[in-house]
Amino acid sequence: TQLLEQSPQFLSIQEGENLTVYCNSSSVFSSLQWYRQEPGEGPVLLVTVVTGGEVKKLKRLTFQFGDARKDSSLHITAAQPGDTGLYLCAGVPSxxxxxxxxxxxxRLSVLP
Amino acid sequence: SQTIHQWPATLVQPVGSPLSLECTVEGTSNPNLYWYRQAAGRGLQLLFYSVGIGQISSEVPQNLSASRPQDRQFILSSKKLLLSDSGFYLCAWSWSGGFQGYTFGSGTRLTVV
Incomplete structure (x- = not known):
């Protein structure tokens, strides 16, 4: 069993659509990070959230850390083909x- | 600025052959260094990490070993590769004085045939 679950596993949408992906656990995390990985490359850090209920924005990306620090979400507004990639969440469980x-x-695919 | 180099990008090796993957970091001192393996649908699995020269911690028992001969050099090795060693291997570094996230190399795709 994995300490962190992510959903959906795959997502294919049209350019301009909005989407939300989720990262969930039964464990409490001191912080959570989101990374984006393109094929054949290493993951690149997007954001770190550390406080329960925290919301961070990075251009069209909005990241939220759950109040109980057991889950996080990533919302993308008006997705673009350049958003295509594998989105990974990571954290240190208590x-x-x-x-x-x-x-x-x-794995997100944004079609033009 | 800090950079991380990992090579080779791809490698095809026969079963039973040795392995050596190298990773170097530039622009920082005393980094924490990591080797991860990534399998499809299972995320990244931490294999080894190091907080200093000659200090290696293994997270998963396996056919692989790691060494840190210099402060900014991290090597992943095997004496005899198995088919199950195939995968995408990633080296990463982080600051030793407080975690601010990993910076990953571009990875090595290893295929054992």
Whole structure:
């Protein structure tokens, strides 16, 4: 079993649509991070959220950390083909040591 | 600025052959270094991490080993590759003085045939 679950696993949408992807756990996390990974490349850090209920915006991307710090969401407004990629969430569960665990990712495809 | 280099980008090796993947970081001192393996649909699995020269922690028992001969050099090795060692291997670094996220290399696609 994975400490972090992500949904949906795959998502294919048209350019201009909005979407939300989710990262969930039964464990409490001290912080959560979101990464985007393009094929054949390493993941690139997008944001870190540390406070329950925190909302961060990065251009058309909005990240939210759940009040109980067990889940997070990523909302993309007016998706563009350049948003295509694998979105990974990662965090350190409480009482789990100091290394991050990664979710399996949501693979997003934005069609022109 | 800091950069991380990982090579080779792709590698095809026969079963039973040795492996050496190298990762170097520039522009920082005493980084924490990591080796991850990525399998489709299962996210990133931490294999090894290092907080200093010669200090290696293994997260998963396996056919692989890691070494850190220099402060900014991290090497992933195997004496005899197995088919199950195929995958996408990623090196990463983070600041040692407080976690601000990982910076990943561009990865190595290893195929064991």
């Amino acid at each position: 009482n789990y040591g100091q290394n991050f665990v990664f979710g399996p990712g949501t």
